[in-house]
Amino acid sequence: MRQATIQALKIHNLDLFTSDPEQEFLERVRGGHFFPDEADLLRLYDNLNVKYYCGALPNVRIEWSSRMKHAGKCIVSHLIIKLGMAYHKHYPEDIVDTLKHEMIHLKILNHGPEFKKEAARIGTTRFAKDYPGMLRGLRYLYQCPSCGETFPSRKRLRERSCGRCSKGKYDPRFKLKFIKRIDNR
Template sequence: MLLFKQLEFLEGVFGRFVPRAANPPPPLQCHPTTGRDATLEAQAREMLRAVGAPSVARSVRVEWSSRLRTAAGRADYRHNLVTLNPLLRTHGADEIDRTLRHELAHLLAHARKGRRRIAPHGPEWRQACCDLGIADEQRCHSLPFPRQTRARPFLYRCPRCGREFPRVRKIRRRVACLACCRRYYHGQFDKRFTLQLVAAPQPSTLSRVQR
């Protein structure tokens, strides 16, 4: 079992990360309980049909959700669901459109590769971005949002290369350094590169951090 979550793979869900925006967003034009946006959904269907993905086009859903905090959008390929952060609306229609295409590219890349695992922002995703008209898309945004400041009090270190991995929460599974697994073990999980916990918060702060 490959456990490379810490670097680039969150099973089933990919995110386009943005720090928090300062201004409150304008009111949403979406379904009051589900957050579904019929207009964006229709656009998504049209784009997916145009690139030859009719089955994803049929089942895709696009929703707004304020549960997204630091991500501009998220793509859940298991449910062909794109979730957008309402804070995006303070940055204009172009940014919404770009984020929608970025997340659709995740769904498209996955649909094309079937059950094979792919890197979230690897060549398949890049190709999908080209097809969806955002060939120059970066894996991370460049919006002028303030930086995320949430504390990451758990510090892990790779015993081989020394790279550090600050984390908000304790890692519950065995996780190895992807860079070293790639370099020394053909990208397969190697327990020699299991991340070691080198710093943790005092017990008094644990409940606050791990809620």
């Protein structure tokens, strides 16, 4: 069924429509009386897939997560995109932006230069905003031995290195050092 929908969208040039599905979605969310369910998100994904990738991205499952504190997550190996309910209750206008960001991860795993270029091409951000609930539950603080950047975490980290210094792949030279336990509940 979804393949047929994508094929139909490909056949009809989206520019011929009088309205942009992405803008329509944003206007509905900004109005305050609409919060999308997973079926709405899937329709939006299909439209964005056709608009920015000519329908080339794979079919995915999109889920709301009530446990996630951050904006979104793409589990490429299972073709699942999860959106954080708490984050988007604070910033409903960011739903489209987050979905586009996670769609890029289906092609590009880390946030390097290639990701930055693709994000600029499709008009999305690389990072989400902070909000009060995001910091709750952070218990550990780590630091990169090279650049000094700090990384708060909810759980103990084992083999993690600084993404910036290690260029997105684990490198023991940049293994994060445990600094202290923090109480931020």
